[in-house]
Amino acid sequence: MVLYDSATLGGSCSGSSSSSSSSKPPPLQQRQQTQQDIDGLLAGAGYRVRSSELRKVAQRLERLETAMVNSPADLSQLASDTIHYNPSDLASWVDSLLSEFTQPPTCPSEFIMDPETNQTVVSDAWTTAEPHMPQVHQNISYEQQSLNNQLTVDNQLTVVTAMEEDSGIRLVHMLMTCAECVQRGDFSLATSCLEDMQGLLTRVNTVCGIGKVAGHFIDALSRRIFQGIGGGSINGGSAYENEILYHHFYEACPYLKFAHFTANQAILEAFDGHDCVHVVDFNLMHGLQWPALIQALALRPGGPPLLRLTGIGPPSPDGRDSLREIGLRLAELARSVNVRFAFRGVAASRLEDVKPWMLQVNPKESVAVNSIMQLHRLLGSDLNRNSPIETVLSWIRSLNPKIMTVVEQEANHNQPGFLDRFTEALHYYSTMFDSLEACTVQPNKGLAEIYIQREIANVVSCEGSARVERHEPLSKWRTRLSGAGFRPLHLGSNAYKQASMLLTLFSAEGYSVEENDGCLTLGWHS
Amino acid sequence: MVVPLNTWVLISSFKLAYNLLRRPDGTFNRHLAEFLDRKVPANLNPVDGVFSFDVLIDRATGLLCRIYRPATAEEPEPNIVELEKPVVGDVVPVIIFFHGGSFAHSSANSAIYDTLCRRLVGICKAVVVSVNYRRAPENRYPCAYDDGWTAFKWVNSRSWLQSRKDSKVHIYLAGDSSGGNIAHHVAAQAVESGIDVLGNILLNPMFGGQERTESEKRLDGKYFVTLRDRDWYWRAFLPEGENRDHPACNPFGPNGRSLEGIKFPKSLVVVAGLDLIQDWQLAYVEGLRKAGKEVKLLYMEQATIGFYLLPNNNHFHTVMDEISEFVSSDC
Numbered sequence: 001m002v003l004y005d006s007a008t009l010g011g012s013c014s015g016s017s018s019s020s021s022s023s024k025p026p027p028l029q030q031r032q033q034t035q036q037d038i039d040g041l042l043a044g045a046g047y048r049v050r051s052s053e054l055r056k057v058a059q060r061l062e063r064l065e066t067a068m069v070n071s072p073a074d075l076s077q078l079a080s081d082t083i084h085y086n087p088s089d090l091a092s093w094v095d096s097l098l099s100e101f102t103q104p105p106t107c108p109s110e111f112i113m114d115p116e117t118n119q120t121v122v123s124d125a126w127t128t129a130e131p132h133m134p135q136v137h138q139n140i141s142y143e144q145q146s147l148n149n150q151l152t153v154d155n156q157l158t159v160v161t162a163m164e165e166d167s168g169i170r171l172v173h174m175l176m177t178c179a180e181c182v183q184r185g186d187f188s189l190a191t192s193c194l195e196d197m198q199g200l201l202t203r204v205n206t207v208c209g210i211g212k213v214a215g216h217f218i219d220a221l222s223r224r225i226f227q228g229i230g231g232g233s234i235n236g237g238s239a240y241e242n243e244i245l246y247h248h249f250y251e252a253c254p255y256l257k258f259a260h261f262t263a264n265q266a267i268l269e270a271f272d273g274h275d276c277v278h279v280v281d282f283n284l285m286h287g288l289q290w291p292a293l294i295q296a297l298a299l300r301p302g303g304p305p306l307l308r309l310t311g312i313g314p315p316s317p318d319g320r321d322s323l324r325e326i327g328l329r330l331a332e333l334a335r336s337v338n339v340r341f342a343f344r345g346v347a348a349s350r351l352e353d354v355k356p357w358m359l360q361v362n363p364k365e366s367v368a369v370n371s372i373m374q375l376h377r378l379l380g381s382d383l384n385r386n387s388p389i390e391t392v393l394s395w396i397r398s399l400n401p402k403i404m405t406v407v408e409q410e411a412n413h414n415q416p417g418f419l420d421r422f423t424e425a426l427h428y429y430s431t432m433f434d435s436l437e438a439c440t441v442q443p444n445k446g447l448a449e450i451y452i453q454r455e456i457a458n459v460v461s462c463e464g465s466a467r468v469e470r471h472e473p474l475s476k477w478r479t480r481l482s483g484a485g486f487r488p489l490h491l492g493s494n495a496y497k498q499a500s501m502l503l504t505l506f507s508a509e510g511y512s513v514e515e516n517d518g519c520l521t522l523g524w525h526s
Numbered sequence: 527m528v529v530p531l532n533t534w535v536l537i538s539s540f541k542l543a544y545n546l547l548r549r550p551d552g553t554f555n556r557h558l559a560e561f562l563d564r565k566v567p568a569n570l571n572p573v574d575g576v577f578s579f580d581v582l583i584d585r586a587t588g589l590l591c592r593i594y595r596p597a598t599a600e601e602p603e604p605n606i607v608e609l610e611k612p613v614v615g616d617v618v619p620v621i622i623f624f625h626g627g628s629f630a631h632s633s634a635n636s637a638i639y640d641t642l643c644r645r646l647v648g649i650c651k652a653v654v655v656s657v658n659y660r661r662a663p664e665n666r667y668p669c670a671y672d673d674g675w676t677a678f679k680w681v682n683s684r685s686w687l688q689s690r691k692d693s694k695v696h697i698y699l700a701g702d703s704s705g706g707n708i709a710h711h712v713a714a715q716a717v718e719s720g721i722d723v724l725g726n727i728l729l730n731p732m733f734g735g736q737e738r739t740e741s742e743k744r745l746d747g748k749y750f751v752t753l754r755d756r757d758w759y760w761r762a763f764l765p766e767g768e769n770r771d772h773p774a775c776n777p778f779g780p781n782g783r784s785l786e787g788i789k790f791p792k793s794l795v796v797v798a799g800l801d802l803i804q805d806w807q808l809a810y811v812e813g814l815r816k817a818g819k820e821v822k823l824l825y826m827e828q829a830t831i832g833f834y835l836l837p838n839n840n841h842f843h844t845v846m847d848e849i850s851e852f853v854s855s856d857c
Contacts, residue, residue: 039532041836046564046637047536054531061538068545079546079555087562090539097542497557510588515561525582525590 047090060094067101074101084493086518168210171200172426175214178221179422187225194222213430216453217422220460229463239314239322245451246285252448253439254506258513258522259372260289261502263405265495267368268296270403274366277305280359280401282351282371284311287326289370291333298337306340310359315347323347352378352388356395367401375477376408379470393484404486408477410521413459414470425459435524438509474519490518529830530838537832541750544631548758554630554663564637570609572597576644579609580635583680587660589673591680592634594647594654610684616691619652619698619724619853622674622681622712624659626703628732628759629670634658638835645837646700649846650853655681659708663762667774670704670763674712682721698725698853699791702834704763706731706795710777710810713791723791727849729834730798731807734760735776736769739805749800749830756803776806778813785817792820794852796834796845799827824848 037050049057068075078100087093174197181190197218204211250256271277277297281289290309297304309330316322323345334341348354351374361367378389396404411428415421432452436445458469478488499513499520514521529537543562547555568578578594598614613620623646625632625639632639634656643654659673678697681687687695697716699709706728713723734756746753757770764772771779778784793814797807814821826833829841836842 041838042532042536044637044641045536045835046566047539049532049535054535058531058535058538061535061542064542065538068542075545076550079549079558084558084561087543088564090535094539094542493558493561496561500557500560512560514565525580525588 042090046088048088049090053091057091057094060091060098064094064098064101067098071101082493085490086492087515088517167200167204168214171197171204171210171214174200175217175221175426176419176423179419182221182224182422183418190221190225194218194225210430212449213426213433213456216429216456217426217460219453220457223457224461227461229461229466239316243285243322245447245454247288248445248447249451250288252445253436254503254511255522256288256372257506258499258502259407260292262491262495262499262520263370263372263407264289264293264296265498266405266489266491267293267370267403268300270368271297271305271366272300274402275305276308276362276365277368278308278310278361278365279368279370280310280312280361280399282312282369282374284313284323284326284345287311287330289372290330294330294334294339294341295337298334298339304337304339306342307334308342308344308365310344310346312346312348312351312354314349321345350377351375351392354392356399359399361399367399367403369396369399369401369404371405372407373409375406376414376470376472377468379414379472380465380467389480390484393481393486397485403489406477406481408474409471410474411471412473414472422460425456429456431524435510438511438524439506474516488518491515491520496520530836533830533832533836533838536835537750537830540631540832544755547631548755552663552758552761554762556664559631563632565633565635566637566640567635568592574644574648576647578640578644584673584676587673587676589660589676590634590658591677592640592643592656592658594643594656596647596651596653610686612686613653613689615689617689617696618687619650619696620681620687621646621650621652621654621698621700621727621853622677622709623654623656624670624674624699624701624705624708624712625656626701626705626730626732627661628755629662629704629707629763630759631661642702642835645846646849649850652698652853653687662759666762666766667764667772670708671711671715671774674708675715678712678716678721694722697721697723698727699723700727700729700849701731702729703831704732704759705729707733707774711774714777714785714788717789717791722789725791725852726793727852728793728795729845730796730801730831731810732759732803733776733806733810734770734803735779735806735809736771741805742802745800745802745804749802751802751831753802778810778816782813785814785819788817790814790817790819792822792852794822794824794848796824796826796848798829798831798833798841799825800830822848822852 037052039047039049039051039054042049068078078097082097082100084093085096174193178190178193178197181187181193197214201211201215201218204214206212206215267279279290279293281287294307297307309327311323311327313323324343327343327345331341331343344360346354346358348358375389375392378387378392381387409428412424413421413428415424429452433449436448436452439445455469458467459471462468482488493515496513496515499522503511503513503522510525512523512525514523543559547559547562549555568580570577570579575597576594577597578592580590580592583589583591593609595613623639623643625634625636627636634640635658639656643656646652646654655677657674657677659677660669662670678699681697682695684695689696699713699716701707701709709726709728710731713726716723738753742753742756745751760770760775764770764775770776771781773779773782776782793811795807795811795814797804797811801807808823808825811821811823824845826841826844829839833839833841834845837846
C-alpha cells in the first residue's frame with residue numbers, strides 16, 4: 001500500500017489538445033450537470049460512472065465476462081500485455097478491455113438486467129446474450145496533443161510522525177504560535193517565540209526528524225521577522241550554486257529521477273512516428289533528463305528522429321556560456337549513438353521573459369514542451385499586466401505542441417494566508433526530509449537538504465515577486481491547464497509498472513507509485 | 527434475488543480485475559493490482575466528523591496503520607500536534623480493523639475500506655485502526671497474523687487510547703473476508719497472552735477446508751465467486767505444501783484446536799446467504815458455540831459478498847445496527 005504523506009512527488013499525466021486554434025474550456029453549466037449525474041456511492045469507492053450509464057456498463061461487464069470465459073488465451077494476454085488507463089473511468093476501462101476481444105461472445109450470462117427497475121436480476125437459468133460486435137473505443141487521438149505530465153507532491157494534510165518526544169511536540173506548538181504572531185503582525189511576541197525555540201532546539205535532536213526541519217523553519221521565520229520579505233540572499237544564490245544543489249537533490253532521492261523518467265516515457269510515446277522532433281526544456285540545468293531520452297530515441301524501432309533540443313536557463317554572469325556547454329555534451333552523446341541532434345540555448349533570467357520566437361519552432365516538427373518545477377514561479381501576479389502564467393501558457397499553446405510535460409510539487413504553498421501556508425509547508429517539508437533520510441546514504445545529502453531548505457525559506461520568508469515557490473495542488477493545475485486549451489492524456493499501467501520497477505533500483509525505502517485519475521503519483525510513507 | 531445495479535457493477539469490476547491479476551502459476555500481478563486499486567489519502571480535515579492519519583508502527587516490515595478518529599467540537603480541525611491527543615470518555619471503543627481481499631488484494635487506503643472504517647467510527651463512536659498487513663502470495667502465512675499481532679500490541683500500549691474508566695484500551699477486532707480470519711487468529715493470540723479483547727466482529731469471514739461443502743458446490747460461480755479462485759487464494763496464503771485443513775484456514779477442523787476453557791471474546795459473525803463459503807463460516811460459528819463461547823450469528827439470506835460496501839440495501843443497515851449494539855453493550 002502507499003500511504004503518501006505531505007511530501008510525495010506525484011507524476012501525473014494530464015494534458016489536452018484541441019484542434020481548433022481557439023480552444024475554450026467547457027461551459028461551466030455543462031460540467032456541473034455531468035457532475036450531478038455521477039453515482040455517488042461508486043464515487044466513494046473511487047469510480048466515476050454516470051448513473052445513466054450504469055446499465056450500459058453492467059452489460060459491457062457481462063459481455064467481457066463471457067468473452068473472457070470463451071477465450072482464456074486472450075484472457076492471459078489481457079492480463080499481461082494490455083495497457084490499462086484510468087481505472088476510475090469505469091466505462092472507458094471496460095470498453096477498452098472489450099475492444100481487446102475480437103470474437104463476439106456467445107456464452108450465456110448469469111445475470112440479466114431487469115429493464116423495469118435499475119437492478120440486475122440474478123437468474124439461475126441460462127439466457128442467450130444478445131449478439132453484438134464489441135465497440136472499438138479509441139480514447140486517445142494522436143493528432144494535436146499536448147500532454148501535461150505533472151509530477152506533483154501530494155499534500156493532503158496527513159501527518160505521519162507519531163511523536164514520542166515531548167520537546168518535538170513543544171517545538172511544533174511554538175512554531176505554530178510564532179507563525180500566528182507573524183500573521184497578526186505581533187513581531188515582539190514572535191521574536192520572543194523565536195528565542196524560546198532556539199533554546200529548545202539545543203535540547204532536541206537536530207540530526208533528523210522534527211528537530212532538523214524545525215531548525216530550517218525557525219531560520220526562515222527569523223529571516224522574515226528581521227530581514228523582511230524581500231528575499232535577498234535566498235533568491236540571490238548564483239545560477240552555478242543552484243545547479244549544484246539541484247544536482248545533489250537529483251542524486252539523493254528519487255523524485256526528480258521519477259519525474260524525468262515518466263516525462264521521457266510520455267515524450268517518447270508522443271514522438272512515435274515523427275521524424276523531426278523538438279524538445280523545449282524550460283530549465284535545462286545540467287540537462288540530466290536528456291541522455292536517457294536520446295538513448296531511447298536511438299533505440300526506437302525504425303530509427304531515431306532528428307532531435308532538436310532548446311534549453312532555457314539563466315544567463316551566466318561570468319562570461320561562460322553554460323547552456324552551450326551542456327548542449328555540447330549532449331551533442332557528443334547523441335553523436336555516439338547516431339542520433340542527429342541540434343541544440344540551442346535560450347538565456348533568460350525569468351521564464352516570462354522568453355518569447356516564442358526565440359525557440360525557433362519549425363512548423364513541420366513535432367514539439368514537446370517540458371517544464372520541471374518552473375510554472376509555479378509564474379503564479380505571482382503582476383498588478384500591471386496579465387498574470388505571467390496565462391501569458392506563458394498561451395504562447396505554449398500557440399506552438400501547438402504534440403505534448404507538454406509538467407512537473408510540479410503537489411503542495412498548497414500559495415495560499416494568501418501566511419499561517420495556512422506555514423502549516424502546510426511544515427507538514428510537507430518535514431515529510432520531505434524524512435523521505436530523504438530513507439534513501440541510501442549519499443555522500444552529499446547535506447547539499448540536497450540545502451536545496452530543500454531554500455524552498456522552505458522562500459515559502460516562509462518571502463512575499464510578492466520575491467516569493468517564487470508558489471506550489472499549488474494538482475487539481476488547480478488541471479483546471480488551469482484545461483482552461484488554457486490543454487487536454488489530459490493518461491499515463492497507463494505500463495508507465496506505472498516501469499516507474500515502480502525503477503524505484504526498486506533507487507534503493508529507496510518506502511516509496512511507491514500510485515494511479516490517480518490518469519496521473520501517476522510518487523509517494524512516500526512515513 | 528436482486529442486487530442494486532451499482533453494487534453489481536462494483537463487485538463485477540472487482541471480479542474482472544481480480545481475474546486478470548491471479549496467474550495460473552500462483553503468482554500475482556502486483557503492479558497491475560496496485561495500479562487498478564482505487565486508493566484515497568488520509569485526511570486530517572474532518573469529513574462527516576471523522577479525520578484520519580497514517581502511522582508507521584513497524585519500520586522493519588513497513589507496517590502502516592490508518593487511524594480514524596471522531597472530530598470533537600472543541601478541536602474541529604486537528605493539527606499535527608493533536609493527532610495523538612488522549613481519547614475523551616469513560617469508555618472509548620477502539621476497533622482494530624483488518625480489510626478484506628482474500629489475503630492478496632486491497633489495502634488500508636483502498637477507497638472501499640476507507641469508507642467502511644469511517645462509517646464504523648460514526649456508528650460505534652469508536653476510534654478505528656485499520657491495519658495494512660502484508661499480503662499473499664509475496665507474504666504467506668503467518669505474515670498477516672504477525673502484522674495483526676504487532677498492530678494489536680501497538681494499540682494496546684497507546685496511553686492516548688485508554689478509556690478513562692479503567693485506564694485500559696478497550697479493543698475490538700473486526701474484519702471482512704480475510705480480515706475476519708485475521709481477527710479470529712489475533713484474538714486467539716491475544717487471549718493466550720492474557721490481554722483482553724472485548725469482542726470480535728467478523729463480516730463474511732474467510733474460512734475453508736479440504737472438503738467440498740454443499741454450499742460451495744451449489745453456489746460455485748453463481749454470485750461473483752468461484753471455488754477455483756477460493757482455492758487459488760488459499761494456495762497463495764498457506765505455507766507451500768499445506769492443504770486447506772491447515773488451522774489458519776480451518777480453525778475448528780481436523781488440525782484445529784478447541785477454544786474450550788479459553789477466555790475467547792464474544793463474536794458477531796455475519797454470513798451472507800449467497801456466499802459460497804457459508805458452510806465454513808457456519809461451521810466456525812458452531813465451533814465457537816461448542817466451546818461455550820458467546821457468539822451471535824447474523825445470517826443475511828439474500829446478501830451476496832460485499833453487501834456491506836455500499837449503504838444501498840437493507841442488509842447493510844441491519845448489520846451496521848447490530849455492530850453498533852455489539853460495541854456499545856460494553857458500557
